[in-house]
Amino acid sequence: PKGLDALAQRKRRYFGVAFDVNRMSDAAYTQLILAQFGQITAENSLKWETTEPSRGVFNFTNGDIVVKTAQRNKMSCQSIAPLRAHTLVWHSQLPSWVGNGNFTKKELISVMKNHINNVAGHYRGVPYAWDVVNEAFNEDGSFRQTVFYSTIGEEYIDIAFKQARLVDPKALLAINDYNIDGQGPKSTAMINLVKNARKRGVPIDQIGAQAHLVVGTLPTTIRENWQAMANLGVWVAVTELDIRMPTPANATSLAQQAADYKTVVNACLAVSRCVGVTVWGASDKYSWVPEVFSGEGAPLPYDDNLAPKPAYNAIVQALKA
Numbered sequence: 001p002k003g004l005d006a007l008a009q010r011k012r013r014y015f016g017v018a019f020d021v022n023r024m025s026d027a028a029y030t031q032l033i034l035a036q037f038g039q040i041t042a043e044n045s046l047k048w049e050t051t052e053p054s055r056g057v058f059n060f061t062n063g064d065i066v067v068k069t070a071q072r073n074k075m076s077c078q079s080i081a082p083l084r085a086h087t088l089v090w091h092s093q094l095p096s097w098v099g100n101g102n103f104t105k106k107e108l109i110s111v112m113k114n115h116i117n118n119v120a121g122h123y124r125g126v127p128y129a130w131d132v133v134n135e136a137f138n139e140d141g142s143f144r145q146t147v148f149y150s151t152i153g154e155e156y157i158d159i160a161f162k163q164a165r166l167v168d169p170k171a172l173l174a175i176n177d178y179n180i181d182g183q184g185p186k187s188t189a190m191i192n193l194v195k196n197a198r199k200r201g202v203p204i205d206q207i208g209a210q211a212h213l214v215v216g217t218l219p220t221t222i223r224e225n226w227q228a229m230a231n232l233g234v235w236v237a238v239t240e241l242d243i244r245m246p247t248p249a250n251a252t253s254l255a256q257q258a259a260d261y262k263t264v265v266n267a268c269l270a271v272s273r274c275v276g277v278t279v280w281g282a283s284d285k286y287s288w289v290p291e292v293f294s295g296e297g298a299p300l301p302y303d304d305n306l307a308p309k310p311a312y313n314a315i316v317q318a319l320k321a
C-alpha cells in the first residue's frame, strides 16, 4: 500500500476523498485518487435528486459506479473504510417533488422511509457509514427549517436513523454537519441532540464534522470539541475537509494552509474515536469552493495541475509523526 491512506492506516485511521463519476474521465486524476486514498465518498451521486428524481423512481447508475470504484480501491489499499455513503436526508439537492411542502406529516414520513428503504437497501452491507441526516442545524444551534423539520418536527431525525438501522444494520449511522469543528452553539446543539437521541435508543453511531474551513481562521478548540463528541460514545469522522483561501494562492497562504491541514489531522489523531479524515476532493481544479465563494478557492492538497501542495506534505508529516 502507498499514499496517504497507507500512512493513515498505521495510525488506525483512513484517509479518504470525495470523488464522483463526472471526474472519472480524467485518467490522471482517477489514478491519483486510487493511489492515495483508501475511502471514497460520492460527491453527488448518492444524493436524493440523483437517486430518486421522481417519486418512487430510483436511479443507482452513477452511485453503483462510485461504489464499484471504492470496492476496487479497498482491494488495492486494504482500506478499513472504503465507502462513506452521502446522504439520505438533506434539504439540499432534494428534488422539488419532496421539497415543495405538499405532503402531510404522515405522507412525508412515508416518503422519507421509502427513500431510505430503497437507497440504503440497494447498498445494504456495502458502506462503512451512512450520512443519514445532513446539516440539520442553523449556526445558532436551532433546527434548520427544512421541509422535514417543518412537516414532521424534530422526530424526523429519530425516524430516519431507526429506519436506516433496520435497512442496513451493519453500517455506522452518522449525523453530519459543517461548522461543528470548534466549540460553539452549533457544536453544543449537535452534542445535545446526539446525547438525548441515544438515551432514547436512537441509533446514532457517528458524528461527521464536515470541516469546510478557512485558511488562518481555524477554531482553536477543534481537538477538545471532537473529544467532547467522542465522549458521548460515538465515533467522530472528519467527512469533507477543505481549507479555502483568497485566490490566487501565494507562498504565505500556502504555508498557512499547510499548518492548518496539520492542525486538523493532528486533532483527529489525538482523539482515539476519530476514525479518519476525508478531503472534499483532491485537486483544487475540482473544488466546489470557487463556484460558491467568489474570490476564494485552492482549498485542497493538490493544485490545479495535480501537483502536491505544501498542504499535502503537511498531511504526510502529521500522519508520520
Ligand code: G3I
Binding pocket: 022, 043, 044, 092, 093, 178, 210, 240, 288
Ligand atoms: O448535474 C448537473 C449537470 O447536469 C449540469 O450540467 C451542471 C451545470 O452547473 O450542474 C450539475 O449539478 C451540479 C452538481 O454539483 C454536480 O456537479 C450542481 O450545479 C452543483 O450545485 C452541485 O454542487 C455540489 C453541492 O454540494 C450542492 O449542494 C457540489 O458538487 C458538492 O461538492 C457539494 O457538496 C456539499 C456536501 O454534499 C454537503 N456539505 C457541503 C458540501 C459543499 O457544498
